[in-house]
Amino acid sequence: MTKYAIVIEKAERNYSAYAPDVPGCIATGATVEETRRKLMEALTSHLELMRKAGERIPQPSAVTDYVRV
Numbered sequence: 001m002t003k004y005a006i007v008i009e010k011a012e013r014n015y016s017a018y019a020p021d022v023p024g025c026i027a028t029g030a031t032v033e034e035t036r037r038k039l040m041e042a043l044t045s046h047l048e049l050m051r052k053a054g055e056r057i058p059q060p061s062a063v064t065d066y067v068r069v
Helices: 032-052
Strands: 007-010 015-018 026-029
Touching (some): 007 032
Antiparallel strands (some): 007 015, 015 026
16 A cells, blocks of 8 residues: 555635645545545545556655644
């Protein structure tokens, strides 16, 4: 199982999420937890479709961290 970094952002009325290493794969939800779950499902489907189409599966390369300012 491959581990991808994801970003979950608060929008005006919900949350949105994406994986920087998998362009075009996004999800939205009412809560952080729902958004995370939906993105995991979207990533699974997206990568499976890429495999079936013979496309190269992107390898994780994004690095995440927090800084204090």
